[in-house]
Amino acid sequence: MASETxxxxxxxxxxxxxxxxxxxxxxxxxxxxxASLSTQLMQQWPSYFAFLLSFFFIGxxxxxxxxxxTHIRRADNGLLFLNLLLLxxxxxxxxxxAVLAIHLHSAGARAAAALYNGTYVAIAIFFNLLWxxxxxxxxxxxxxxxxxxxxxxxYAIGPLAYxxxxxxxxxxxxxxxxLNVGLAVFFAIPAQRAAGGHRDGQ
Amino acid sequence: MASETxxxxxxxxxxxxxxxxxxxxxxxxxxxxxASLSTQLMQQWPSYFAFLLSFFFIGxxxxxxxxxxTHIRRADNGLLFLNLLLLxxxxxxxxxxAVLAIHLHSAGARAAAALYNGTYVAIAIFFNLLWxxxxxxxxxxxxxxxxxxxxxxxYAIGPLAYxxxxxxxxxxxxxxxxLNVGLAVFFAIPAQRAAGGHRDGQ
Amino acid sequence: MASETxxxxxxxxxxxxxxxxxxxxxxxxxxxxxASLSTQLMQQWPSYFAFLLSFFFIGxxxxxxxxxxTHIRRADNGLLFLNLLLLxxxxxxxxxxAVLAIHLHSAGARAAAALYNGTYVAIAIFFNLLWxxxxxxxxxxxxxxxxxxxxxxxYAIGPLAYxxxxxxxxxxxxxxxxLNVGLAVFFAIPAQRAAGGHRDGQ
Amino acid sequence: MASETxxxxxxxxxxxxxxxxxxxxxxxxxxxxxASLSTQLMQQWPSYFAFLLSFFFIGxxxxxxxxxxTHIRRADNGLLFLNLLLLxxxxxxxxxxAVLAIHLHSAGARAAAALYNGTYVAIAIFFNLLWxxxxxxxxxxxxxxxxxxxxxxxYAIGPLAYxxxxxxxxxxxxxxxxLNVGLAVFFAIPAQRAAGGHRDGQ
Numbered sequence: 024m025a026s027e028t029x030x031x032x033x034x035x036x037x038x039x040x041x042x043x044x045x046x047x048x049x050x051x052x053x054x055x056x057x058a059s060l061s062t063q064l065m066q067q068w069p070s071y072f073a074f075l076l077s078f079f080f081i082g083x084x085x086x087x088x089x090x091x092x093t094h095i096r097r098a099d100n101g102l103l104f105l106n107l108l109l110l111x112x113x114x115x116x117x118x119x120x121a122v123l124a125i126h127l128h129s130a131g132a133r134a135a136a137a138l139y140n141g142t143y144v145a146i147a148i149f150f151n152l153l154w155x156x157x158x159x160x161x162x163x164x165x166x167x168x169x170x171x172x173x174x175x176x177x178y179a180i181g182p183l184a185y186x187x188x189x190x191x192x193x194x195x196x197x198x199x200x201x202l203n204v205g206l207a208v209f210f211a212i213p214a215q216r217a218a219g220g221h222r223d224g225q
Numbered sequence: 226m227a228s229e230t231x232x233x234x235x236x237x238x239x240x241x242x243x244x245x246x247x248x249x250x251x252x253x254x255x256x257x258x259x260a261s262l263s264t265q266l267m268q269q270w271p272s273y274f275a276f277l278l279s280f281f282f283i284g285x286x287x288x289x290x291x292x293x294x295t296h297i298r299r300a301d302n303g304l305l306f307l308n309l310l311l312l313x314x315x316x317x318x319x320x321x322x323a324v325l326a327i328h329l330h331s332a333g334a335r336a337a338a339a340l341y342n343g344t345y346v347a348i349a350i351f352f353n354l355l356w357x358x359x360x361x362x363x364x365x366x367x368x369x370x371x372x373x374x375x376x377x378x379x380y381a382i383g384p385l386a387y388x389x390x391x392x393x394x395x396x397x398x399x400x401x402x403x404l405n406v407g408l409a410v411f412f413a414i415p416a417q418r419a420a421g422g423h424r425d426g427q
Numbered sequence: 428m429a430s431e432t433x434x435x436x437x438x439x440x441x442x443x444x445x446x447x448x449x450x451x452x453x454x455x456x457x458x459x460x461x462a463s464l465s466t467q468l469m470q471q472w473p474s475y476f477a478f479l480l481s482f483f484f485i486g487x488x489x490x491x492x493x494x495x496x497t498h499i500r501r502a503d504n505g506l507l508f509l510n511l512l513l514l515x516x517x518x519x520x521x522x523x524x525a526v527l528a529i530h531l532h533s534a535g536a537r538a539a540a541a542l543y544n545g546t547y548v549a550i551a552i553f554f555n556l557l558w559x560x561x562x563x564x565x566x567x568x569x570x571x572x573x574x575x576x577x578x579x580x581x582y583a584i585g586p587l588a589y590x591x592x593x594x595x596x597x598x599x600x601x602x603x604x605x606l607n608v609g610l611a612v613f614f615a616i617p618a619q620r621a622a623g624g625h626r627d628g629q
Numbered sequence: 630m631a632s633e634t635x636x637x638x639x640x641x642x643x644x645x646x647x648x649x650x651x652x653x654x655x656x657x658x659x660x661x662x663x664a665s666l667s668t669q670l671m672q673q674w675p676s677y678f679a680f681l682l683s684f685f686f687i688g689x690x691x692x693x694x695x696x697x698x699t700h701i702r703r704a705d706n707g708l709l710f711l712n713l714l715l716l717x718x719x720x721x722x723x724x725x726x727a728v729l730a731i732h733l734h735s736a737g738a739r740a741a742a743a744l745y746n747g748t749y750v751a752i753a754i755f756f757n758l759l760w761x762x763x764x765x766x767x768x769x770x771x772x773x774x775x776x777x778x779x780x781x782x783x784y785a786i787g788p789l790a791y792x793x794x795x796x797x798x799x800x801x802x803x804x805x806x807x808l809n810v811g812l813a814v815f816f817a818i819p820a821q822r823a824a825g826g827h828r829d830g831q
Binding site: 232240251312316317323333340 | 437443449450482493
């Protein structure tokens with residue numbers, strides 16, 4: 024059964040690694056024109072911002088997925104399906120990222136940021152579904168039960184926090200994206216520490 | 226010999242993971258125009274539908290491939306070749322998906338849906354070839370013989386079902402795609418349960 | 428040291444899996460025009476031919492790479508570098524494939540087929556370099572020495588055969604591509620059998 | 630804990646393998662025009678040069694990453710984060726490569742080469758951060774301490790050497806790229822040998 028989750032992890036790692044590496048393809052290569060290349064490159068800053076933000080989001084999601092599967096010992100069909108739903112969210116990230124990069128300057132900034140944050144709301148919900156399913160179906164390692172409560176608390180914040188980011192889009196796109204950066208940092212911290220525990224996580 | 230099939234699985238997992246993640250690249254990024262971004266994004270619904278359908282198809286094919294290889298214990302050259310044929314079908318999916326996305330609105334909807342379903346007919350046939358070859362060459366784990374009959378029954382339905390989808394295209398493209406969604410659900414159910422068994426599959 | 432070659436194999440598998448799956452991206456998605464979609468799809472047959480040929484080439488190269496590494500037990504820096512050279516050839520395949528697909532109809536057919544076959548000459552040379560280096564540095568499993576001679580004989584044919592294909596381009600592009608198909612079949616057969624041995628390879 | 634670093638390695642291998650294989654997508658497929666295909670293909674030499682240089686850079690970075698992780702035995706959150714920073718650099722390579730390929734001929738050559746070398750300065754710094762963090766947090770295998778000094782010496786050269794390449798861009802783009810080729814060769818040599826040791830590394 025260990026081999027069961029190990030092949031799920033290998034497939035998931037593949038999807039995370041590909042999605043994170045495809046992000047760079049969405050940055051436009053400036054063509055040879057009258058304008059200087061440096062100027063053209065600098066005018067593309069929204070693309071670099073969107074690339075960096077999404078890179079760290081996917082990276083942090085990978086770290087969290089990885090942490091999750093250190094606790095999960097058995098797999099069943101429900102787990103396979105919910106993991107697939109999570110991977111759907113991850114593999115979709117290059118699309119809202121590219122939309123945000125292109126429209127951050129323009130009238131579509133609000134809609135682009137809403138799409139971007141909407142994607143993260145969905146992913147945060149999928150993470151919670153995967154986690155609570157694993158808990159309720161007792162797919163976890165017995166020794167993980169202590170950390171389980173801390174993970175549950177940290178994950179519960181996700182959908183709400185991204186929903187706030189999403190709502191904030193109608194107030195200020197800049198504030199919403201700033202909160203996005205803050206959330207990336209928050210989810211990079213391991214659950215026990217974030218939840219006030221003192222075990223050196225991982 | 227276990228390591229023999231494990232490297233085939235690793236390579237196959239790679240192809241499945243890449244094909245499923247490349248799907249997102251086929252969704253067009255709306256450019257900055259007079260039209261509102263939200264309107265442009267909503268008008269692209271056929272792209273999202275095609276993306277979702279193909280994502281779950283590839284995901285379910287991966288789950289089935291994974292189930293298959295939990296039964297296969299030995300590999301020979303025929304198996305390598307038939308597995309390659311199956312991967313050919315999987316890696317081709319982004320093409321009919323993009324064609325369907327772009328032409329679902331237009332006069333080419335019928336041809337696009339036919340191409341889409343034709344791809345799945347081919348993949349279903351390749352799955353059957355791989356399975357029956359493994360059976361006939363006794364590449365299976367002895368203990369799998371019980372589940373083998375159930376898998377054979379479920380797989381036999383595939384080529385016929387997708388051929389019906391394909392034929393249905395000339396009656397109604399919508400009905401054909403609705404049946405596609407239904408089949409995705411059917412093949413997500415493990416063979417024993419689908420065939421009326423009661424062992425909790427996987 | 429087993430783990431040494433296993434990480435090389437994992438990285439190589441990744442490159443093979445990605446290169447084989449990227450091929451589909453080179454097939455153009457017909458846009459919505461006056462022309463019927465079926466006609467447009469059928470006019471793209473050179474793309475499908477090039478896709479299929481390259482898919483099987485990369486697939487067969489993966490099978491051969493996989494066979495090679497069942498014999499290789501130790502890795503050194505030379506092996507890492509020669510393997511990288513081979514992966515360079517593999518990862519380049521989507522480019523000559525796309526050039527062939529687009530120019531097979533046109534005045535550039537000869538140059539396109541020459542580029543395509545030139546790539547395979549290079550890859551065949553890299554395979555020989557990798558193999559002879561492993562032999563001369565005694566990186567092989569002792570028990571593999573028997574098969575080694577058969578592999579050496581089969582591999583020696585590669586550069587010469589593809590050089591003939593390449594030369595044939597100036598006589599007839601069609602004949603050259605037909606010979607390509609034949610060679611794909613030849614290299615799909617395991618070395619012992621191709622060389623007249625009778626052990627059931629793999 | 631061994632399994633801890635093994636999943637990091639698998640994910641990193643994925644990113645390296647995808648980044649190295651995506652490079653080919655940046656080479657433009659010549660379209661059917663009046664100009665002969667051979668001429669068009671030859672005029673694209675800057676693309677081939679940039680492709681080859683970046684291919685070997687990523688390949689050599691993979692070899693070095695692989696060598697690094699043969700020494701690293703334990704993982705913590707800092708290592709995960711610094712490894713992610715390194716992968717950010719690796720996954721970005723296709724962008725400066727494509728910019729260099731397109732602008733090497735034109736007025737933007739200096740800016741393109743600066744961007745290209747700037748990327749390598751950043752990657753060299755990230756490699757040093759990862760290495761010194763692993764040293765200071767005692768994440769290394771005990772038996773690796775002897776090689777550690779040699780690796781430290783070789784890595785320390787990186788940021789400085791690429792900074793020189795970067796500065797050289799304002800003197801001569803050609804000289805800068807020539808030094809790039811030289812550095813690729815230098816980092817391909819294992820640390821002990823490069824640092825004057827005599828153990829046959831790897």
